[in-house]
Amino acid sequence: MIPIDTIVAPATPPGRSALAIVRIDGPAASSILASLTRSAPPAVRHAALVKLLSVVSCQLSVPSGEESQTTENRQPTTAESIDEAIAIRYEAPHSFTGNDLVELTLHGNPLLVSRVIEACVELGARMAEPGEFTERAVLNGKMDLVQAESIADLINARTALQAKLSLSNLEGTLSRKAAAIRQVLLEVISRLEAALDFSEEGYEFITRDEVTTRLSAALREVASMAETYRRGRATRTGLSAVILGRPNAGKSTLLNRLVGSDRAIVTPIPGTTRDIVRETIEIGGLPVILADTAGLRETADVVEDIGVARAREAARTADIILYLVDSTIGLTPEDEAELAALENVQLVFTKADLTPTRQPPTVNRQPPLAISAVSDEGMDALLARLDELVREQYVAPEGALVNERQRLAVAECEEALRAALASSDLDEQMILVDLYRAANALGTLTGAITRNEILSEIFDQFCIGK
Secondary structure: OOOOOOOOOOOOOOEEEEEEEEEEEEEOHHHHHHHHHHOOOEEEEOEEEEEEEEEEEEEEOOOOOOOOOOOHHHHEEOOOEEEEEEEEEOOOOOOOOOOOEEEEEEEEOHHHHHHHHHHHHHHEEOOOOOOOHHHHHHOOOOOOOOHHHHHHHHHHHHOHHHHHHHHHHHHHHHHHHHHHHHHHEEEEEEEHHHHHHHOOOOOOOOOOOHHHHHHHHHHHHHHHHHOHHHHHHHHHHEEEEEEEEEOOOOHHHHHHHHHOOOOOOHHHHHHOOOEEEEEEEEEOOEEEEEEEEEEOOOOHHHHHHHHHHHHHHHOOOOOOOOEEOOOOOOOOHHHHHHHHOOOOOOEEEEEEHHHHOOOOEEEOOOOOOOOOOOOOHHHHHHHHHHHHHHHHHHHOOOOOOOOOHHHHHHHHHHHHHHHHHHHOOOOOOOHHHHHHHHHHHHHHHHHHOOOHHHHHHHHOOOOOOO
8 A cells, every 4th residue: 555645625616505525535534533523433434423623733742853743743722613514434445545535524615614624634634636536546446547537527528428438438448448458468478478488498388370360359459449539539528510601691690599599690791700609509419619600701801801711710620510501692603612622511501481492402422401590491400410410420439538648548559569460470579579568558548557647647637626
């Protein structure tokens, strides 16, 4: 067990609420609880109603030149009631962190939370760093790095699908995939190492064909894992959608209709929208940042010209593009020029209530839609098309890679396995170098091999108290 001190922090967000939770973790957790309540700690894993008392302590006299900050050297002199709380005590290793842990559920007044934390600090605890509770859980083997990252993602999930993916990885779906592949690599490594140790005796612990077969299968699994990153990242972070079109094509009207409020200004005057207006909606179970943009046209107005440039730049990086065409005017040469420079565009003809029904042309193999944001004609069809697009192209399977750290680890493993297979006609030592690199990459993914800079990068993004 790694030597640790005792930390304390609120485990619920700041602000007023019905209840708040304070966590105390470390070897002095139970003694701090006893000092706060002036009574013996409750039985392990039993909820007990306790009265929390403030602590004003003085330092006991100690020999000259010696100092001590332990709770044993502090003696309470006065106390007053802070709050009544429910206390639950966990003993190592059977807790979230793997250490002795106390959770206090008190009334959700920020003043009360602050006073309890101050009392704990007075009794020898220190304020926790961001993510320190979860980091301790990782270091004590209670979870791996992928699961730890999934906790933060689950807390920040904005839709049910995002929460589902985070919960899947928290339960170990991705970790089990990586561990299974790494186990295969370690078995191959051990047999190749044995072959080297007994090379003079002529023993063969694994054939070259078996090495090739097992590594090829591992490479297919790793490549399949790597392919989940695009969807995993999209599911975790959400998507961007841009509404493009010439002036007065109905872009702002459509944005307002999809958002359900008058978010963008709508007038018959061309060029009303100068800058990008963004709102977030849910499509296909994922959050989508929807952007209304300036009408695409050549203009001498400097401000509008900047808006047009920003619209094209937004389209360049967007996941979804809705290109609107005024059906009373039809597809113009300018529209065709804009569409030729775009990919994966959904063409939408607007103001369908003002024109007779007709079949507009197909663009980028996507059948166009005709809508009216005023009469709601075609709106259900548009929403269904967008929902289908998101679910087919962006929703991630369970166990997907969701961030750049995970992607880089799997990419390094894949590269090393390809190098090992390319070296299969060489001696075992050449293959082993690449196999160790591949196994270490998967170990870094899950935290079987930890690096301090990786831990700092991950847990610095957590909230304090988690």
